């Protein structure tokens with residue numbers, strides 16, 4: 001039974017509720033995860049609160065040293081961790097390693113916390129008066145993460161939250177709950193004190209407890225848009241600071257002057273890597289001009305014939321793409337493919353025809369390619385979160401820009417072109433949070449911040465990087481005046497102070 005990690009130890013849950021955890025490559029149940037009760041989550045909050053004073057007053061350099069040790073342990077254990085990810089998520093081992101690297105980079109960023117948390121200082125804001133600011137921790141904070149990055153997304157959150165002096169409760173996805181427990185063990189080995197990082201497994205009951213408990217100061221959420229909207233409004237109702245990252249529909253514009261081979265290779269990786277279960281996956285290729293559309297369709301169709309689909313685990317696995325996360329999700333993705341057919345898109349490759357998709361109990365769907373998709377079709381409008389790429393054909397760059405800007409989601413986008421002027425116009429005018437120029441998946445590095453626009457993010461602050469530090473801290477500004485000192489002047493005759501009733505101004 002996969003359970004909780006509280007106060008630096010695995011804790012058996014008393015909850016009677018649990019749910020199966022599958023091996024997506026075989027479809028078999030491999031374990032069960034507890035769904036923690038309200039009481040258990042409340043107890044975890046109490047434990048995190050008890051650890052707060054000591055941890056928040058630990059020197060930033062000592063907090064950063066724990067992060068340095070954690071980074072070293074992650075590097076030593078990355079293969080074991082990648083196997084855990086792969087077995088529960090289904091993504092291929094090399095992709096799981098990539099996810100760990102992107103999370104580890106946030107730990108590297110958090111190692112610099114003594115510098116990042118520094119405030120500003122002004123001498124003589126008035127005569128004899130100085131002012132300084134300091135980024136203070138918030139208190140007990142929580143993270144709620146999705147299934148698709150069981151390590152990277154929690155690591156967008158907790159390294160910065162902990163390094164800045166908060167204590168943290170993670171509620172991972174119940175679909176693949178084991179990797180965060182492994183991270184908790186590594187943090188303990190790195191010397192993190194009891195109660196600073198806790199993992200509670202669960203579903204809506206655990207999430208609602210975190211949202212409603214007044215001791216939790218902030219909630220960082222990543223998941224689908226309907227749940228992100230709920231978390232944002234519910235968190236605000238209970239007076240919390242919230243950042244809630246939601247779903248996506250990411251377009252890649254291919255201009256007539258683009259290197260088609262480069263664009264096709266970029267699309268293959270960005271659309272079908274991790275079986276399309278990435279919030280930055282490209283799910284729409286916008287081909288500008290008939291020739292571009294024809295070339296994309298032809299080349300992608302050829303490449304899809306060579307896409308290797310199969311189980312993801314094992315260091316020597318050579319598959320490009322693993323299964324989807326659950327049987328229900330496979331059915332949902334297949335339902336979208338059916339809708340695309342019914343609504344008149346041209347099916348160049350139907351992933352439901354893949355032998356493995358038909359014969360295996362695993363949750364496999366092959367790479368799917370639609371051409372002549374129009375913006376009124378469901379496969380265009382909704383996030384499918386599977387290996388389905390739609391080609392939308394337009395006549396001009398302006399038309400491409402307009403359809404992207406009209407879409408409800410605004411997470412990531414890319415343009416492939418050889419023309420700097422077009423790329424510059426696109427970067428400036430596209431209403432999307434993360435933009436790639438000849439880069440298909442423009443996920444910002446750890447020292448920048450990650451976040452979308454429109455219905456892909458609720459809340460003003462993005463994740464990790466400078467915004468991550470802002471999210472998990474609040475500014476305190478201290479203004480100081482010391483009375484004239486007889487110690488310094490060497491006599492008892494200092495100027496007496498007077499009561500002042502006007503708004504203080506600089507003197």
Ligand code: NAD
Nearest residue numbers: 145146147172173203204207223224227245246247248279
């Ligand atoms: P999800 O919204 O189903 O679940 C996310 C988290 O919310 C999980 O921990 C889950 O237990 C919890 N949850 C689910 N239903 C809830 C409810 N009714 N009340 C309270 N909590 C609830 O998302 P998922 O299927 O795990 O992940 C895929 C989604 O996440 C996709 O939409 C994807 O685009 C999105 N995502 C976005 C980003 C981003 O950066 N914008 C990154 C990764 C994933």
